[in-house]
Amino acid sequence: MQLSKLEAALNNYLNNGERKLTHQRRAILAVFVNADAHVTVEDLYIMTQQQYPNIGIATVYRTVKLLCECGLASGFKHSDGAFRYELEKEHHNHLMCIKCGRLIEDTDAEVEVLQNKLARKNKFKILHTRIEAYGICHTCLKSDHKDSRGRFRRVSI
Ligand SMILES: [Zn+2]
Ligand SMILES: [Zn+2]
Numbered sequence: 313m314q315l316s317k318l319e320a321a322l323n324n325y326l327n328n329g330e331r332k333l334t335h336q337r338r339a340i341l342a343v344f345v346n347a348d349a350h351v352t353v354e355d356l357y358i359m360t361q362q363q364y365p366n367i368g369i370a371t372v373y374r375t376v377k378l379l380c381e382c383g384l385a386s387g388f389k390h391s392d393g394a395f396r397y398e399l400e401k402e403h404h405n406h407l408m409c410i411k412c413g414r415l416i417e418d419t420d421a422e423v424e425v426l427q428n429k430l431a432r433k434n435k436f437k438i439l440h441t442r443i444e445a446y447g448i449c450h451t452c453l454k455s456d457h458k459d460s461r462g463r464f465r466r467v468s469i
Contacts, residue, residue, distance in 0.1 A: 313399065315345045318384055325382035339364050340375040344385070350396040350415060383439060390415065391446050405442055409449035411456075416449070 313321075318341055323333040343360045344351070351359075353376055357369045376397055379385035387397045391408035405423060407416040423443060431438045448456065 313384075313401065315342055318345065318399065321384055322379065322382060326378075336364070336367050336371055337375050337378070339367065340372055341379070344376075344379070344397075344399060349417075350390065350398050352394050352396050356397075386440060386442070388442070388444050403442070405445065407445045407447065407449075409452055410446055411448055411452040414449045414451070 319333065319338060322337070322341065326333050326337075340356065340360055343363070344356060347356060347359055353369065353373050356376065357367075357372045360367050360372055376385060376387075379399070380387060380397070383400065385397050385399050387395055388406065390396045390413070391410045392413040402419065403424060404417045404419045407418060408414070427438060427441050430436070
């Protein structure tokens with residue numbers, strides 16, 4: 313989503329609760345939009361500091377929480393152990409390698425069909441879903457197959 317659209321959505325959410333889109337919140341949102349897809353609060357804080365040295369980590373944390381609360385961002389536990397956040401974009405799933413930390417984003421229409429079926433069956437309105445799969449990526453699987461002399465061996469998972 314574009315920054316202007318995100319700002320408008322956040323502003324709308326805040327105004328309903330009679331709160332304001334402060335310039336600090338606006339600044340953090342702008343940094344988030346330009347950041348890597350999956351960032352920790354610390355990452356965002358460090359990036360924010362470069363342009364806005366007066367913004368503290370607590371403000372960054374609260375803003376990220378606010379963005380999650382209104383559905384503009386979401387958090388997940390990465391295979392590297394860190395809690396990371398991303399701004400909402402089209403529905404996708406995460407496949408995360410526990411060996412190298414690689415994160416693959418993928419979309420599968422069949423997953424969505426199943427989710428819709430689940431929602432209908434339970435008369436439930438789903439707002440957000442994502443498969444967070446932890447495992448071993450294709451590159452690590454390949455290197456796992458070879459021992460130090462380059463011979464193939466069985467993978468133990
Ligand atoms: Zn890997
Ligand atoms: Zn993602």
